[in-house]
Amino acid sequence: MIRFENVSVRYDDAAPSAIRGVDLTVPEGELVLLVGPSGVGKSTLLGTVCGLVPHFTGGTLSGRVTVDGRDTRTHKPRELADLVGTVGQDPLAHFVTDTVEDELAYGMESLGLAPDVMRRRVEETLDLLGLAELRDRPIATLSGGQQQRVAIGSVLTPHPKVLVLDEPTSALDPAAAEEVLAVLQRLVHDLGTTVLLAEHRLERVVQYADQVILLPGPGETPRMGAPADIMADSPVRPPVVALGRLAGWTPLPLSVRDARRRATALRERLAEAPTPTPTSVPAAGLLPARSPEPGGQEPGSGRAGAMLARLLRRRTEPSRAEPPRAAGATAAAPAGGATAPVATVTGLGVRRDRVEALRRVDLRVSPGETVALMGRNGAGKSTLLAALVGMIEPTSGAVTVGGRTPHRTRPRDMVREVGLVPQEPRDLLYADTVAAECAAADRDAGAEPGACRALVAGLLPGIQDGTHPRDLSEGQRLALALAVVLTGRPPLLLLDEPTRGLDYAAKARLVAVLRGLAAQGHAIVLATHDVELAAELAHRVVILADGEVVADGPTAEVVVSSPAFAPQVAKILAPQHWLTVTQVREALDGTPA
C-alpha cells in the first residue's frame, strides 16, 4: 500500500539527512508501528506518506514514495487527502471548525462529496468512534481523549485507505489511550485500513502491531519485521519485553497476557526473594538504552547524584538539613512521620464557577519522599499542583508549604520554597541562550551567579552556553527547566506530566536525576499518566478522581490491584508486589536460578 524506494530527506543542504535509505513496503490492511529514540526522523518519515514532507515543510526528498500507486512527488498533500488521513500529536492544532459534526464533515466538504453521502458517513463515523453523544458539542469543551477521537474521525470520513498517526496517545491518560487504540484496532480489523503510527509509549501499543519498523539511530537504515523479532534487539522497548528478555523467554511476549502465561516459573523463583522497596534499587534508569542525543553522554546515576549532592547542599536551616542518603538506602525514612512535612494540605477545596475542581483533599509530603499523583484527565491533578505553588487560592481548607501560605506569599519568596516544572517546560524559558537563561534564573532566585549553570552542567553535561533553548530536544529542555527551577533550591519540587514526549532513554535520565534529588532530601510530587514512571520513582501514589482523593498509600499497594494504574511488570507478576524490571533483575541476581 505504501512503498518507500530508497527515500532520503534532507532539510538543509548543510545538515545531515533526517532519514536515509528507507526502502520498505507497508502491506495493505496492517497496523504498522514506527519506533525509535527521539530525533531519528519518525515524524519526517510519517510526513512523507501524506506529502507534507517535502511539499509543505520544504527540504529535499530523494527516492520515491508511492501510496496506492500515487507518487507523492507529483501529488500534493491536498491531492492525497482522499487516500491518506493524517493526525498529529496535538489534536487542537488539527481542527479547522468549531463543532464536532462540522469537523467530521470538513474533509468531505473539501473533496466535494455529495450531501447525502456526507450525512451518511458522518452518522457512521459518530457511531464507529462512539461520538454520537458529542455531535453538537464545541470542540474546545471536549477532554483530551475525546478530542483525539474527533481528530481521527475527521480524517476517517473521506474513507482513506491509509491512516498516519504521530504519537496519538502520548498526551492521554491510560483509559483514554485504550479508547483510541480500540478504535484503531477496529479500523484495521473491520475496514481493512492500513495504519502507520509512531509512538513512544510502546507498552500501550506494541501488542496491537502487525509489524514494527525500527529506526535505530539518526541516519541509520530502518529495519522492518515482526514485533517480537524487532523487539529482541531494539534500543527502545516496553517493560514487558524487557522482562521477557531478562527471563530469556522466546519468542518474546508482547502483551501482558502472553507474559503471564509464561511467568509461572519466574513467580515461583521470585517468591523466595525479599519483598522489594521502591528505593532499594540503585538509580540505574529504566533500561540500558542507547542515548539518542548527539554527544550521547548518559549521566550515570552515581555521577549525576554526586554532582547534584555537591551542588544542592542544603543551606543553613538545620531542621531541613538531611544527611544525603546513599543510593540504595531503604524508603524507611520518608515513610516515617517523625520529620516535619515539607507541605501539608488539609481539607483543600477549589471551586471555579460551578465546577468543584478539588474537594476535601488531604496530603502530607515529607522531605525525601516522592509522591505520584494519578487519575484521569481533568481529575484535579494540575489544580492541586497549582494550589501548592500558590497560583490558586483555596476556596476552603488550607495549604502550607515550608511554613508559608503559598497564595499569600510573593512569587520571589515562593521560588525558594517550591518549584514547579509545568507541562510545557518551554513556558519557563525566555532567553535566547542557555547562558542567559541561567543568569536570569540566578537573579530571579537570588542565588550566587553560576549556580544555575552548574546545575545545568550536572543535569545536561556537554551543553553549549550559546545554544538556543528552542534547539534542544524535549528531554534536554525539560532538564534545563528543571535546573532553572532548582536554582532557588526549593525543598519541594513539583512536576506536571514530565514524561510527555520523552523517549525511554530520556526518561531513564530523568528518573536518575529525580532519584538523586530525592536522596538529598527534596520532596517530589509528580502528576503523571505514566504508570511505569510512577512505579519506578514514587514511594507513594495518590489517585484523584473528580477532585477527591480515592487512594493514598505505598506505590506497590495502590498500584498492583488497579487495572488502569498497574505497571506491566506488576500485572505480569501479580499478586506479588514487583513493579519494575530493575527490581526483578536484582532479586534474581540475589537468588540462585
Place this chain on the structure above:
Amino acid sequence: MTSMTLRAPRASRSNALHAGAWWLWALGLAAAASRTTNPLLLGMLVGVAGYVVAARGTDAPWARSYGAFVKLGLLVIGIRLVFSTFFGSSIPGTHTLVHLPEVPLPDWAQGVRIGGRVTAEQLVFAAYDGAKLATLLICVGAANALANPARLLKSLPGALYEAGVAVVVAMTFAPNMVADVVRLRTARRLRGRPTGGVGAVLQIGLPVLEGALERSVAVAASMDARGYGRTAPVPPAVRHTTTALTLGGLLGVCAGLYGLLTAGGASYGLPVLAGGLLAALAGLRLGGRRGVRTRYRPDEWGVRAWLVAGSGVAVAALMMWAAAYDPAALHPGVVPLVAPGLPLWPAASVLIGLLPAFVAPVPDVAPVPHVSPVMKATAK
C-alpha cells in the same frame, strides 16, 4: 394536543435556526434603537434582547461574549458622560450642577472648552446618546450569543469561501492566544517574577506571537492534508471566459464610478457600472466551478426563521414609522428638562421582538466546559 405541537422543539442540528435569521432579528432591534433616545424604549429593547438570550442562548464559547458586550455598552455610556463633563457641550441649560475650573485656551482654539460649567441638561443628553449606542452594541452582542458566527459565514456564496475560512480560523485563534497569555503569565510567577509591568508584557509577547505563528502553520498543514484548496479541472475556454468577465467587469465598475463622480458623466456612468457589476458577478460564479466543495447540512430557512427575522424587521419598521409619526415621543426633550414618557404604541411594538423566545428551538442543557486548571487559576 395543539398546545403540545405549538411548543418550540428541542434544538438540534436539523432544526437549528438559520444564523442569518438571528442576525436579522438583532439588526432589526438595533435599527429600532437607532431611531430613539427615549431611555424607557431603549431599556425595553435591552430587556427584550436580554430575555431572548437568556431563553435561547447556549453555553458555547462564542455565546459567552454577551456579557462582554453589555460591559462595553456601560463603558460607552461612562465615557460619553466623562467627555461631556470635561469638554462641555453645545446643549444650553439652566440647571448648573457644578462649576469646574476652566482651562484658558488661546484664541485659535475657539469653540473648544475644557472644564467650566456642567449642567444637568448636557449630562442627560449625553446619557441618552450613550444609551442609544450601548443598546446598539448589546443587540449585536445578542446576535453573537444566539448564532454561531462560523455558521453565518458558511452561508456565504462559494466564491467568498476562502474569506470565510480565514475569519473562522482567526476566531478560533483569539481564545487560544488568550490561553497562551494566561499560561505564560503563570510561568513567570513560577520563576518568581512579577506578572505585571512593561517588562512582563514584552517578555510574554514574543512567545505568544511565536506560539500563534506555530499554531497557524500547524493548522495550514492540517488543512492542506485534508484537501483544502483542491480544484476541479476546468476546460480552458471556461477559464478564459472567467478571466475576461472578471477583469472586464472590474474595469467596467471603475469606469462607471468615474463617470458617476465626474460632472455630466451620470448619463453613461450608471449603465456602465451596472454592466460591470453584472460581468464581475458572472465571473465570480463561473470561477466557483473550479472549486469542488460541497456543503454539509447547511442551515435551512424555515417558518421559524421567517418568524424570528420577521419579528426583528417588524420592530424596526414600526419604530421608524413611529419616528416619522410622533418624533417628540421618541426623543424626549432635554431643554427644558422633562421626565421621558412611555409612548404606548412604540413600546408595544418593541415587545414583538420577544417572539423568538417562544418560537426558536430550545437549546439543550449546557455542556460542562472543559477548562484547564491554569485558565481557572487566573480567571479570577
